[in-house]
Amino acid sequence: MARKIMRVTRTGGFLAFVFPAFLLVCLAFYIPFLMNAYYAFTDWNGIQRAAKLNGLANFSELLQDTDFFNSVLFTLKFAVGYIALSNAGAILIAVILNRKLRAANAIRAALFIPYILSLVIVGFIWNFILGAGFQSLGELTHLAVFRADWLGDLSLVPWTVISVSVWQSLGFYVLIYHAGLQAIPQEIYEAALLDGAGPSTKFFKITLPMLAPSITSGMFFSLAASIRVYDVIVSLTRGGPGRATSSVTFDIYTEAFSHNRYGYGTAKSLVLLVVVMAFAAVQLRFMKSREVEA
């Protein structure tokens, strides 16, 4: 009996603490989300007063929308490139910085500065560097790197977007992996040293497995960032030339606000949401299963 009462007061206490937060999240997120989802089933143009329901028409149009599929393709390409480069690059730099270099702190700060800049500004800076900057450098040096059209050549421009995004956020991932490296107990390395392990064995058998929790977060953050990639595209390429660098989010924005097809744009964003949730669930489960405890 007493146990039962305790359980009741415990659930009561739990609810009392969680409910205000839950209410706020509902007000700020779930309710607006549901209100917005309604428009996915209408032909609303974002201007008119009345929106007309059109059932699943938006979703069936989506199936034949080559623009949308091309942006999905670009987003995937971007995700693979961005996740691989930013994580591998950050692990490499974090390992180097962990070797008690004298300039380690200065380098870490230098790497982190682009991360505090807004991506829009980063886009404009690189726009200038790759445009006017490279043009002048090309005239001076006659090097092919500078003469290439990094923002106009179809085979180069996806790499430009990936590189600029990696450049901008590398400092953040270095921070994650640096913290992970600090947490690895020194004794393990000493034991390995006694067993005669070389640097590459130590890296692959100790450092990488022990970094697994950091890799999980690094992968998760970079996946989330690459699915959401938008601002760098707006300021760097505007999805162009043509639609060569249009990501899903950029496509949704164009559809809803430039093409004045708010209903259809919302339908696209709903599909994106489902895909993102599926991706995140699979990735988290997979990465969690591979972590080891110290």
Add this chain to the structure above:
Amino acid sequence: MKRRAIACVIALVLMSATSFAQKTTIKWFANANEYQDYYKQLIAEFNKVEPNIAVDLEITQDDYPSMLKIQINAGNTPDIFNTMLGTEVKAYAEYSADLSSQQWVNNVLPSVLPDIKYQGKVLAVPVVQNGFGIIYNKKMFADAGIASVPKTFKELEADCTKLQAKGITPFGNGFKEWWVFKHIFMNFQAAQSPDVHALNAAFQAGKTKFKDNAILMGYFDMIDLFLKYGPPNSISTDFNGEMNLLGTGKVAMITGQGIWAEPGINKIDPSLQLGIFGIPVNNDPSKTKLVLGADHAWRVNKASPNLVAVNKFLNFWYNSDFSKKYWTELLKATSPIRGTKAADTSMNRDIQAYSDSGNVYPEAQIWSTDAFHQKFGELTQDYITKAKTKTQVISEIELAWAKLGGG
């Protein structure tokens, strides 16, 4: 007793407050940052005549249409807001007050009138007139021995070779911008049909095709010419880069621009003598004209409680002595108002000459939505990068017209 005295004082204060509160405030949501100072001057002049009407000006350049949609949907429609003319007159019709009976309407240029009407009602106020064409460096043309601006496609190409012989790159192109293409294309639309509205409607209904319109097909030849005689990175050059090319003397002409580019270019080099000429769409000189028209418009919120005040303001703006110097002296632009001369700048003199001789095309771009134009620009970029073939691009433009045209 004391309490009553306090009550009296409060009542007095309240009464005087209400008598002073006769002041109406108009909310004006504008989009052109570069005109900010002139708008403030306009308001100051207006307040000299109407001290009891305050105008609350808010300017957003970036992403104006989205911001406006948000305000409208939040039930917070500004008293005066900005849209494009033509198709957007219709899109925002249900929010727009009918201005047909206003005094200023009598002063609007007859050529602009059809663009501000929807279903016979005047729903929009034209902002300025713009001239569109190829901007050129007059001195470079003279140096290359080009006596007069080209009247045909062949002459244009011949002039390009003359410039190249002097070591000058003929064209600078800002082909990263989607809107540059609509400025070029509308020359072909206007040359193709005297009634662009009807031509677009035929495209939207699928009743006509590109291949049935010989002049329209010339658009792609023109793009090819601009690329052939332009610098290699045209596709990744934006508006600023384009102005820079002309301003620093790297090219002799820039494409897809108009009068608004003049101040920017002259900021780079004030000594440049700039001119503008109409795009020679084909080899028939009678088809070469300059596009001149109004594209932006002020709209009045139909549900505004301050309609009387708003109309007073607009009539002051478009009907008073102040309006005569507003466009010419302050804005240095071409006015949509009858009887006012263009500002005296090098390019404006060229535009005035076209206007005086009647050698002008209407601004055809306004009869398609910007949604279409954006798609159109992307598809032309695909044509330039060869991501799609010409046939593919043409059929996709025709599709986009049906889907996004909206005219």
